[in-house]
Each structure stands twice: as structure tokens, then as C-alpha cells.
Amino acid sequence: MTWSEMQPLLEQASWDTLYMVGWSTLIAVVGGLPLGILLVLTDRGGLLGNQAVNKVTGQVVNIARSMPFIILMVALMDFTRWVTGTTIGREAAIVPLAIGAIPFFARLVETAVREVDGGLVEAVQSMGGNTWTIVRKVLVPESLPSLIAGTTTTIVALIGYSAMAGTVGAGGLGDLAVRYGYQRFESDLMWVTVAVLAVVISVIQFAGDFAARGLHRRSGHAGPAPRLRFLRDRDAAPERSPEQSAGQPPEPVKSSELPAP
Amino acid sequence: MITTSGLTKIYRSGGPRGRAITALDDVDLHVAEGEVYGVIGQSGAGKSSLIRCVNLLERPTSGTVTVAGQDLTALAGRGPRAGRELRAARSRIGMVFQHFNLLSSRTVQDNVELPLEILGLSGRERARKAAELLDLVGLGERARAYPAQLSGGQKQRVGIARALAAEPKVLLSDEATSALDPETTRSILGLLRDLNRQLGLTVLLITHEMDVVKSICDSAALMREGRIVESGTVTDLLATPGSELAAALFPVSGGGEDPERTVVDLTFQGDAAGRPVISRLARTYDIDVSILGAAVDTVAGRQVGRMRIELPGRYEDNVVPIGFLREQGLHVERAEHPGPDAPAAPPAGPAAPPVAALAKEETK
Numbered sequence: 001m002t003w004s005e006m007q008p009l010l011e012q013a014s015w016d017t018l019y020m021v022g023w024s025t026l027i028a029v030v031g032g033l034p035l036g037i038l039l040v041l042t043d044r045g046g047l048l049g050n051q052a053v054n055k056v057t058g059q060v061v062n063i064a065r066s067m068p069f070i071i072l073m074v075a076l077m078d079f080t081r082w083v084t085g086t087t088i089g090r091e092a093a094i095v096p097l098a099i100g101a102i103p104f105f106a107r108l109v110e111t112a113v114r115e116v117d118g119g120l121v122e123a124v125q126s127m128g129g130n131t132w133t134i135v136r137k138v139l140v141p142e143s144l145p146s147l148i149a150g151t152t153t154t155i156v157a158l159i160g161y162s163a164m165a166g167t168v169g170a171g172g173l174g175d176l177a178v179r180y181g182y183q184r185f186e187s188d189l190m191w192v193t194v195a196v197l198a199v200v201i202s203v204i205q206f207a208g209d210f211a212a213r214g215l216h217r218r219s220g221h222a223g224p225a226p227r228l229r230f231l232r233d234r235d236a237a238p239e240r241s242p243e244q245s246a247g248q249p250p251e252p253v254k255s256s257e258l259p260a261p
Numbered sequence: 262m263i264t265t266s267g268l269t270k271i272y273r274s275g276g277p278r279g280r281a282i283t284a285l286d287d288v289d290l291h292v293a294e295g296e297v298y299g300v301i302g303q304s305g306a307g308k309s310s311l312i313r314c315v316n317l318l319e320r321p322t323s324g325t326v327t328v329a330g331q332d333l334t335a336l337a338g339r340g341p342r343a344g345r346e347l348r349a350a351r352s353r354i355g356m357v358f359q360h361f362n363l364l365s366s367r368t369v370q371d372n373v374e375l376p377l378e379i380l381g382l383s384g385r386e387r388a389r390k391a392a393e394l395l396d397l398v399g400l401g402e403r404a405r406a407y408p409a410q411l412s413g414g415q416k417q418r419v420g421i422a423r424a425l426a427a428e429p430k431v432l433l434s435d436e437a438t439s440a441l442d443p444e445t446t447r448s449i450l451g452l453l454r455d456l457n458r459q460l461g462l463t464v465l466l467i468t469h470e471m472d473v474v475k476s477i478c479d480s481a482a483l484m485r486e487g488r489i490v491e492s493g494t495v496t497d498l499l500a501t502p503g504s505e506l507a508a509a510l511f512p513v514s515g516g517g518e519d520p521e522r523t524v525v526d527l528t529f530q531g532d533a534a535g536r537p538v539i540s541r542l543a544r545t546y547d548i549d550v551s552i553l554g555a556a557v558d559t560v561a562g563r564q565v566g567r568m569r570i571e572l573p574g575r576y577e578d579n580v581v582p583i584g585f586l587r588e589q590g591l592h593v594e595r596a597e598h599p600g601p602d603a604p605a606a607p608p609a610g611p612a613a614p615p616v617a618a619l620a621k622e623e624t625k
């Protein structure tokens with residue numbers, strides 16, 4: 001396959017990935033941020049201290065997080081049709097991607113917000129601030145570097161999940177690699193796609209780290225910016241491995257293809 | 262200005278059946294308008310619990326808190342969340358913290374503006390007020406800095422500016438100087454004192470350092486195991502026989518083993534401190550006076566001191582010179598005593614009850 005043949009395919013796939021990941025990240029942040037904050041606020045000793053809400057929310061988040069993406073996609077089929085009117089294509093893929101990412105991001109938000117010094121909350125309470133003021137002026141701004149790090153982690157995870165969206169015909173880079181590399185033995189295109197993915201992920205990670213570190217520095221902290229993604233990557237790994245084998249075959253393909261040329 | 266009555270706080274750990282810790286036990290506190298009131302006590306005495314109950318950051322188990330004539334406990338309502346009225350009342354009470362509690366994501370100026378944002382002031386007004394306050398605490402230059410770029414003392418100044426932003430009448434301070442070195446502590450205390458004078462601010466401060474009480478407090482209370490065991494104006498306390506606070510403010514020690522000699526502690530305040538009482542005593546009665554220990558300091562703007570002197574002869578033989586000292590306006594207290602049940606009452610005044618700190622110096 002020549003470069004001029006690959007180029008339009010790559011371009012289209014890149015746009016599809018960007019589209020899916022962009023929208024699902026946005027929805028994940030919009031949904032996960034309040035959910036994560038709610039988990040902190042309703043916890044015992046929290047500002048809203050509501051054990052019932054906390055337990056239920058926590059359980060829902062846990063179940064949603066432990067579900068392999070491919071299963072989530074199937075399970076949400078009806079819901080997806082209800083929201084987008086179809087179960088096929090980019091829009092249809094956004095629904096399970098976003099819903100899978102909301103609890104993932106919510107847990108990252110929860111961890112980040114818990115790190116905020118309780119003394120700051122107390123200070124704002126002593127000024128007469130209400131819970132909403134505390135959320136807006138203390139919890140979110142003070143945990144912003146960690147929230148950005150968490151968003152970066154979520155984007156990278158979503159790029160991984162989006163490869164499986166090819167199973168519902170959503171396209172994207174991951175799908176391109178699977179279809180051409182694995183199914184049609186166009187290994188050139190597969191490797192180029194993998195390279196593009198690697199570059200995209202590096203750029204996102206770099207930009208995210210840069211922003212988080214910048215904020216962290218600005219507020220004058222010594223030491224490195226929060227390294228949430230390393231912590232999370234490790235404990236998220238066992239959950240993602242079944243999906244990788246299900247939806248991202250480049251790894252096994254690589255080993256079988258290598259001796260050939 | 263601040264009155265608590267029957268204030269009790271019981272912490273329960275591990276649910277309603279868990280272990281109960283009584284942090285405050287029937288505390289009656291009265292802080293007059295415009296004074297600096299110090300609460301002192303050992304770690305775990307309940308000082309923080311007390312101050313946190315004053316603005317209801319901590320719900321009292323029972324008892325009432327009245328600040329500026331307003332019963333805050335009545336405003337609190339039932340639930341754990343603070344209602345609008347309680348929040349409005351809190352905004353009229355400033356609070357300064359041991360660890361400053363400045364928002365690291367905001368500049369110094371924005372930190373000071375925070376209480377004003379909560380009150381809903383316009384941006385221009387907030388900026389003007391913040392600049393004014395930062396000048397007041399001597400940090401006008403650092404408005405654009407972030408808290409992490411400041412020293413501890415500067416951070417506490419920002420904390421104070423922030424606490425004053427909403428023009429409160431009352432300032433609460435929980436160990437505001439405990440994280441600072443002695444030099445910085447002095448400058449922060451000086452600032453609090455100035456603010457107290459200039460703005461007529463009532464200050465309730467918690468500390469475990471006697472020096473803090475000594476240097477700025479008009480009144481003080483001593484807490485132990487959740488109770489206030491002693492309280493009053495510093496002047497009164499110093500004149501109170503057997504006051505632990507007075508003894509702790511001016512520790513004097515030494516001598517006192519010989520039953521043939523009399524050891525007394527003198528406390529002098531105001532004018533008396535300036536008069537050559539001891540030399541007059543020696544001259545008038547022709548006796549040798551030895552000074553065993555002394556401390557002189559300025560408390561609440563007045564010169565106050567303590568001195569332990571030794572007179573020849575038994576206590577009973579020294580009734581006249583001691584009477585002379587009392588006439589001079591000194592508070593005289595016997596440092597040695599045969600025992601709590603057998604006070605050798607001098608005719609000139611009431612017997613000093615045993616002072617715990619000095620009890621070890623009993624005569625045989």
C-alpha cells in the first residue's frame with residue numbers, strides 16, 4: 001500500500017478518533033466531575049455526609065468501572081439507540097465510551113478532591129461560605145492540577161477503548177489498524193496507524209503534564225506535579241487487559257508477523 | 262461580646278455507641294467587647310474545640326454560644342449544614358488558623374478577596390478593600406504573589422488580612438503563632454494588638470504559650486480537661502492568691518528551706534512597679550532583704566512583676582513588714598507554708614492558699 005493510498009484512510013480515521021474521544025471526554029468530564037465531588041461530599045464526615053447516597057453512588061461507580069468495555073457496549077445497545085437513534089457509527093460509539101469513562105473519571109476526581117486540605121474547607125466555612133461556594137472556590141481550583149492529570153489519563157484510556165468502537169462501525173485509528181493490519185494483512189498501514197496513535201497519545205500526555213505542572217508550579221509547590229496517571233494506570237491495568245485482547249489485537253499480531261519479513 | 266454558657270462538647274468515635282470523649286465540659290466563657298482574651302491549656306485540654314464551637318464549626322452537644330448579642334446555637338438548626346443565618350453570622354466573625362489555610366491556587370490578593378466574594382461585593386470594591394487590608398498588615402507589595410512564595414509570618418499576615426476583610430467585630434485565632442519562630446510571633450502578636458486597638462476588634466485567641474498571654478492579653482482563661490479552671494483579667498489574676506496563671510506568667514523560684522526565715526512572693530503592678538519599695542522596706546525596718554528571684558514584664562500595657570524575697574525570722578515575726586508591703590499596694594503571698602490545713606494567718610490579710618507549683622517547698 002502506498003502512502004497516497006494510506007493518507008486518506010489515516011486522515012479519516014484520525015478525525016473519527018478525535019471526534020469520538022473528544023465528545024466522550026467532554027461528557028465524561030461533565031458527568032464524572034460532579035459525581036466524583038458528590039462521592040467526597042456525601043462520605044462520612046463530608047460536607048453533605050449522606051451515607052445512603054454515598055454507598056449507592058459508590059456501588060454504581062464500582063460496577064460500571066469493573067465492566068469490560070466490549071460488554072458495556074453491548075449492554076447499552078438499547079440505550080444508545082434511544083439516545084442517538086442508531087447503534088452503528090461514530091455517534092453510537094460515543095454513548096458507551098462516555099458512559100464507561102464517567103465512573104473512571106469520577107474515581108480520579110474523588111482521589112484528587114480528597115487530597116484538598118480540610119483546613120481550606122474550614123476556612124471558607126468560617127467566612128460564611130456554603131457548600132456550593134466551597135466546591136467552586138476550594139475543591140475544584142485546589143485540585144485542578146490533579147484534575148487535569150486525571151483528564152489526561154481518561155483521554156488516553158478513551159483512545160484505547162475507541163479501538164473497540166470499530167465493532168460498531170465507528171471507524172477510528174484503532175479500527176483501521178485492526179481492519180487492515182489484522183484482517184487484510186496490510187502490515188504497513190497497521191504500523192503507520194500504531195505510530196500515529198503513539199504520537200497522538202504522547203502529545204496528549206505531554207500537553208496534560210505540561211498544563212498540570214504549570215498550574216502546580218504557579219501555585220508555588222515544590223516537587224513534581226501530581227503523578228496520578230502512574231498510580232491509576234497500574235491499578236486500572238487488570239481491568240483493561242481483557243478488553244485489549246478482545247479489541248486491540250496489534251500485540252499478538254506483532255509477534256506472529258515479525259518473523260515473516 | 263462572646264458568651265458561652267454551659268457549653269459542652271462530646272465527641273463520639275465509632276457511631277452512637279462508640280467511645281465518648283468530653284472535650285468541653287460546661288464551659289462558661291465571657292469575652293468583653295474590645296479585649297484580647299487568651300485561652301491557654303495543655304494539648305488536648307479542649308481549646309480548639311472551644312474556639313470552633315464559638316463560630317459553630319463544631320456543633321456543641323449542649324449549651325449556648327452568643328456572639329455580639331446573637332444566639333448562634335439557636336441559628337444553627339438541626340441538620341449538619343449551616344443555614345443562611347448562621348453563615349451570615351459567621352461572616353461577621355473572622356478566624357485565623359495555625360496553618361494559615363490560604364488557597365494555594367489564588368494570589369495573596371485573591372485570598373483576601375475571598376470573604377468579600379462570598380459577601381457578593383463587586384470586583385472593584387473587593388480590590389480596593391484587599392489593597393487597603395494588605396497595606397494594613399504590611400504586605401501591600403506582595404499582592405500578586407502566591408502563598409507558597411511567602412514566609413510563614415507573611416502567610417499569617419495574609420491570613421489576618423483575609424479574616425478582617427468582611428470587617429468582623431470579633432476575631433478568633435487558634436494558635437495563630439504556633440507555627441512561627443519567636444521573632445515572627447512577636448511581630449504577629451504586635452499586629453493583632455494594633456488591630457485590636459485601632460479597630461476596636463475583640464480577639465479570642467487560643468495558645469499554649471504563656472508568652473502570648475503575657476504580651477497581648479487583657480484577660481485569660483486556663484483550661485484543663487475540658488473545663489475552665491481559672492479566668493479573669495490578667496491584672497486580677499495576678500492579684501489572685503494562688504492563681505496558677507499568675508504563677509505561670511511569672512515563675513519565681515529558689516530558696517525557702519530554712520524555717521527561721523520567711524520567703525514571700527510579691528506581685529506588683531502599675532505604679533507600684535516603679536517605686537523603690539524593697540529599699541524602703543529595708544531602711545524602715547532595718548532588716549536584710551534578699552531577693553531570690555524576680556521577673557518584670559509588661560502585661561496588657563502595664564508593668565507587672567513578681568519577686569521572691571527572703572526576710573530574716575519566722576513568718577509570724579514578719580507581720581509588720583509584710584503589712585507595710587501590702588500598704589504599698591503589693592500583693593504578698595507566702596511562698597512556704599506548713600500545710601494546707603494549718604495556714605498561719607497573718608493579721609494583715611487573708612492567708613495565701615497553697616500554690617500548687619510551690620507546694621514542694623514546704624517546711625519540715
Ligand SMILES: Nc1ncnc2c1ncn2[C@@H]1O[C@H](COP(=O)(O)OP(=O)(O)OP(=O)(O)O)[C@@H](O)[C@H]1O
Pocket residue numbers: 272273274282283284302303304305306307308309310311469
Ligand atoms: N473531631 C474529633 N473527634 C473526636 N475527638 C476529638 C475531635 N476533635 C478533638 N477531639 C478530642 O477532644 C479533646 C480536645 O481536643 P482539642 O483539639 O480541643 O484540644 P486542644 O486543647 O486544642 O489541643 P492542642 O493544643 O493539641 O491543639 C482531645 O481529647 C481530642 O482527642
Ligand SMILES: [Mg+2]
Pocket residue numbers: 308309310
Ligand atoms: Mg488545638
